[in-house]
Amino acid sequence: MKIQELFTGVYRIGEDIATLNLTPGSRVYGEKLVSYAGAEYRIWNPYRSKLAAAIRLGLGQLPLSKSAKVLYLGAAQGTTASHVSDIAREGVVYCVEFSPRAMQALLTLAEARKNIIPILADASKPESYCYLLEKVDVVYQDIAQMEQTEILLKNVGAYLKEGGYFMHVIKARSIDVTAEPEAVFEKEIKKLKKAGLEVIQKLRLEPYEKDHLFVLGRA
């Protein structure tokens, strides 16, 4: 078996990508575990995680280091956040989620993964969690709401370090079900640029996700 490191903490194993399991022996969403040379890797499913899809589709850089501080908006049950926690294993992943049901799963995840900090809050009100947060290196947005770009901008303004990165998953159908996805994406990208943010890369996520654009950028 050949293992190649694609980005810090992200590995190619055959046809798959994977992260080094921070909690060996345990799965988060039924993913496959692979042991090699004394280490355990979690296969990262691009149909379950838009960040994995973006990596599979040619993301040019992944701005996550071992010690990164990440603000993750819309963590749900922690599928993608758990892989981010594998990568930023000496850092911290602040997971904002407003569904109490999803929060239950996140709380269980955080018991085992000490770098996950679950925050039950509405990401459109970043001031409501200011007492829990410090400035971060990366903001990741995947809330699938109409105001998703405005919500990203508020959080970037409040919590992203100067020169920090953001990853913005735009779901066209959540913003406007009737408009052409490309027209929606163009409008949202303009909002980012108008706010003074640099757009580094844009990736459509087909075939893994329909009508989604993954945007990597910098403040």
Ligand SMILES: C[S@@+](CC[C@H](N)C(=O)[O-])C[C@H]1O[C@@H](n2cnc3c(N)ncnc32)[C@H](O)[C@@H]1O
């Ligand atoms: C597409 S799912 C996220 C999937 C997750 N990012 C992953 O890859 O594992 C969107 C999540 O955002 C949450 N959400 C939507 N609006 C929100 C808001 N305003 N504040 C916090 N969470 C929100 C939803 O409850 C849902 O769990």
